[in-house]
Amino acid sequence: MTIEIGPRLKTVRKNFQLSQRELAKKSGVTNATISLIEKNKVSPSVSSLKKVLDGLPMSLAEFFTFESEEISEQVYYKQSDQPDVGSGEIHFHLIGANRFNRKMCVLREILLPGADTGEEMLQHDGEESGVIMKGQIELTVGEKVRVLTEGEGYYFDSHIPHRFRNVGDEEAIIVSANTPASF
Amino acid sequence: MTIEIGPRLKTVRKNFQLSQRELAKKSGVTNATISLIEKNKVSPSVSSLKKVLDGLPMSLAEFFTFESEEISEQVYYKQSDQPDVGSGEIHFHLIGANRFNRKMCVLREILLPGADTGEEMLQHDGEESGVIMKGQIELTVGEKVRVLTEGEGYYFDSHIPHRFRNVGDEEAIIVSANTPASF
DNA sequence: AAGAAATGTTAAATATAATTTACAAAAATG
DNA sequence: CATTTTTGTAAATTATATTTAACATTTCTT
Numbered sequence: 001m002t003i004e005i006g007p008r009l010k011t012v013r014k015n016f017q018l019s020q021r022e023l024a025k026k027s028g029v030t031n032a033t034i035s036l037i038e039k040n041k042v043s044p045s046v047s048s049l050k051k052v053l054d055g056l057p058m059s060l061a062e063f064f065t066f067e068s069e070e071i072s073e074q075v076y077y078k079q080s081d082q083p084d085v086g087s088g089e090i091h092f093h094l095i096g097a098n099r100f101n102r103k104m105c106v107l108r109e110i111l112l113p114g115a116d117t118g119e120e121m122l123q124h125d126g127e128e129s130g131v132i133m134k135g136q137i138e139l140t141v142g143e144k145v146r147v148l149t150e151g152e153g154y155y156f157d158s159h160i161p162h163r164f165r166n167v168g169d170e171e172a173i174i175v176s177a178n179t180p181a182s183f
Numbered sequence: 184m185t186i187e188i189g190p191r192l193k194t195v196r197k198n199f200q201l202s203q204r205e206l207a208k209k210s211g212v213t214n215a216t217i218s219l220i221e222k223n224k225v226s227p228s229v230s231s232l233k234k235v236l237d238g239l240p241m242s243l244a245e246f247f248t249f250e251s252e253e254i255s256e257q258v259y260y261k262q263s264d265q266p267d268v269g270s271g272e273i274h275f276h277l278i279g280a281n282r283f284n285r286k287m288c289v290l291r292e293i294l295l296p297g298a299d300t301g302e303e304m305l306q307h308d309g310e311e312s313g314v315i316m317k318g319q320i321e322l323t324v325g326e327k328v329r330v331l332t333e334g335e336g337y338y339f340d341s342h343i344p345h346r347f348r349n350v351g352d353e354e355a356i357i358v359s360a361n362t363p364a365s366f
Numbered sequence: 367a368a369g370a371a372a373t374g375t376t377a378a379a380t381a382t383a384a385t386t387t388a389c390a391a392a393a394a395t396g
Numbered sequence: 397c398a399t400t401t402t403t404g405t406a407a408a409t410t411a412t413a414t415t416t417a418a419c420a421t422t423t424c425t426t
Contacts, residue, residue, distance in 0.1 A: 005229060019403065033384055035405060042383050045413070046188060047226030061247040095312050095336035104287060104362050106312035108219050108336065125195075125241065129278050129289035131358050133316050153265060153291065155279025177360030179287050180245060203374065213415055225413055228383075287386060 006040035009052070012063065014040075016056050027055030085183045089115035089166075094183050104179040109136070111166040111174070121161035128178035129155035135172025138165040192235070195246065196221075199239050210238030258284035265291065268366045272298035272349075277366050287362040294320070294349040294357070304344035311361035312338035318355025321348040 013023055013034075020038075024031040029053050036042045037052070044052070046060070053063055086092035089112040094105060109130075121140070131153045138147045140163040141156045147167060148154065156162065158178065166172040196206055198219075200359055203221075207214040208235045211234050219225045220235070227235070229243070269275035272295040277288060294315075304323070314336045321330045323346040330350060331337065339345065341361065349355040 008348040021403075030385055031403095031406080032386080036384080039405085041232035043228040045228050046232060047382070048384075049229060059247070061244065064242070064244040064247055093336075095314060095338050098347060103310055104312065106314065106336065106338065107362050108314045108334065125199075125245070127286055129287065129360070131278060131289065131291045133356075133358065151291065153276075153278035153289065155289065173316075175316065175358035177287060177289050177312070179362050202372075204372075214374080215376080217412055219414080219420080222375085231414075323413070 005043075005049075006038045006064070009034075012056065012058060018056075023052065023055050025055075027052045063125040088116070092183070103124065103181060104177055105181045105183045106177045107175070107183075109174040109176055111135070111164065111172045113166055113169050113171065115164075115166040115172075117162075117164045119163070121163050122158075123161045124158050124182060126158045126178055126180050127156065128158050128176060129153065130174050130176030133173040133175060135166060135170055136168030137172050137174065138167045139163070140165075188232075188317075189221045189291075190245070192217070193221040195239065195241060201239075206235065208238075210235045262350075273300070273310050275366070284362060286358055288364045288366050289360045290358070290366075292357040292359055294318070294347065294355045296349055296352050296354065297357075298347075298349040299316050300347045302346070305341075306344045307341050307365065309341045309361055309363050309365065310339065311341050311359060312336065313357050313359030316356040316358060318349060318353055319351030321350045321358060322346070322357050 013020070016023075018026070020034045021031040024034055029048055033044070033048065034052060037044050037049070049063075050060055053060060073109070083094055084091050085094050085107075086109070090112040093108040093110070095108065132148045132150055134150055136147055136149055138145065139154055140161075142160045142162075164174075186323055192356075196203070199206075201209070204214045212231055216227070216231060217235060220227050233243055234265070236243060265276035265278060267274050268277050268290075269292070274293040276291040276293070278291065279289065300306045308331075315331045315333055317333055319330055319332055321328065322337055323344075324337070325343045348355075
């Protein structure tokens with residue numbers, strides 16, 4: 001009942017050049033189960049889907065990671081093509097905003113003096129990294145606090161509470177990236 | 184029963200700061216289902232797992248790729264912590280080089296005048312994006328050619344043949360990101 | 367402190383997935 | 397060409413997932 005995981009399984013199985021019964025044998029489910037899944041008559045439990053994929057072998061992550069589109073898209077992004085997805089004293093200029101199925105966000109960030117993402121700390125999925133290009137940025141990650149200056153970088157897991165603060169008296173510029181895309 | 188998808192769901196749900204009931208409401212399954220899944224008492228069908236994840240939202244691919252590592256790792260990378268993974272007239276200073284299981288590369292690139300990735304064009308897996316912070320960069324992507332200057336950006340699929348060239352008479356600086364990680 | 371609202375868990379009922387068994391069509395074998 | 401083997405599919409049974417409804421606990425209000 002979900003997406004077309006049935007046809008997808010069929011494609012994958014064919015790639016491995018196995019019949020339903022051969023795969024059934026290697027994976028420990030019955031051939032009928034494989035038939036039902038491939039025809040989208042059932043939505044397999046992840047345990048049985050995993051069994052099936054183990055027989056190929058292929059991981060669940062691989063299975064669900066589908067091919068990216070092949071459409072010709074915009075490549076160059078001048079400043080006016082970089083929408084500001086920030087707010088207040090923080091400007092996030094997003095590169096590649098209009099692209100389909102982006103896997104990351106690259107941002108040209110401008111933080112006015114005193115800009116602060118806030119005491120409540122940010123916390124979200126994914127990971128992020130960047131480089132300070134100008135100014136003085138105080139970066140808090142979990143228990144750690146540090147002021148970074150031009151040329152210095154950072155990389156951390158976004159699940160860890162974090163906070164950016166422009167502690168200099170001029171504007172600060174950061175180029176950052178995060179994946180998966182959050183804007 | 185497959186792997187510990189229960190605890191994983193719980194972690195993810197907590198990251199989104201939702202209760203079982205809140206998530207149940209957003210996703211269209213009952214809170215009991217979420218409880219049973221999180222305690223590994225059942226192996227959900229992929230259709231219901233997808234419903235649940237849609238409520239967060241998170242894709243199946245992300246969910247199964249999600250690393251539950253929570254190890255404390257290096258966060259700050261001063262210039263001397265950024266190994267130069269480039270060569271010749273091109274310097275690639277890698278942020279987060281020593282991190283385990285990175286999903287992307289963030290690079291502070293310095294291209295000396297005349298630097299050129301070469302006529303044979305680069306081509307590889309993944310996608311890449313960046314911002315020009317200084318200088319004049321001619322970027323070729325497929326059939327397209329263009330000179331980018333300070334503040335301008337790019338984003339393209341790395342399967343498409345591409346080439347970077349510093350066409351100015353001073354050094355150029357780019358901050359770039361690519362995923363999945365290639366260095 | 368008492369009541370209300372929200373939290374996660376569980377038992378029984380219901381809905382759905384998986385197996386067993388069987389069938390028909392295609393491919394392989396003699 | 398006839399027979400055997402292999403293929404994918406389907407019906408009925410069994411096993412499992414999901415819902416409904418209830419239960420304790422904790423957290424928030426007043």
